[in-house]
Amino acid sequence: MEPTRVKEAPFLVIERRYPATPEKVWRAWTDPQALRRWFGPGEGEPVSAADVDLRVGGRYRIVFGGADGTAHECAGVYKEIVPNRKLVFTWSWPRTTPERVSLVTITLTQIGSGTELVFRHEQFFDEAARDGHRRGWSGAFEKLERFLQE
DSSP states (O other): OOOOOOOOOOOEEEEEEESSOHHHHHHHHHOHHHHHHHOSSSTTOOEEEEEEOOSTTOEEEEEEEOTTSOEEEEEEEEEEEETTTEEEEEEEETTTEEEEEEEEEEEEEEETTEEEEEEEEEOOSSHHHHHHHHHHHHHHHHHHHHHHHO
C-alpha cells in the first residue's frame, strides 16, 4: 500500500530589496500611520483604518477602499514578532471569507545599507485565492517601494 500524500496548500513567496534600513521597512509594516500611506493593491484605494496591537496575540485590522467604491477589510492576529527582523501574522477577509485564514511571514535582512524582504503568504484555500493575492501584493509592494524612498 502506498503512503497517502497530503496536498500542500497553495502559497506564494515574494522577495524584494529596498534601499532602506530594516528599521524603516519594519515601521512600514507595523506603524498605523505608515500603513495608511502605502497599504493596498492599487492607486486610488486609500486606507481608511489601520489598527495595530503589535504584540503576540494582538490583532491588526486594515480597511482600504476599492476602486469601485467598496471598502475591503483584512485582519488577523500576530503570531511572532522579532523587531526589525521577523513578523508572522494570520490573514483573513472578515467581511467576505472569514473562514479562510492564511498565514504571512515577513523576514527582513540587512544587506549593506539596504534591506532584503522575503514575504511568504501560505495556507491559501486554493490556487485562485493565491493568484488573486499575488496580484494584490505585487501592487502593494510597488507602493511600499515608493513609500520607502520618501
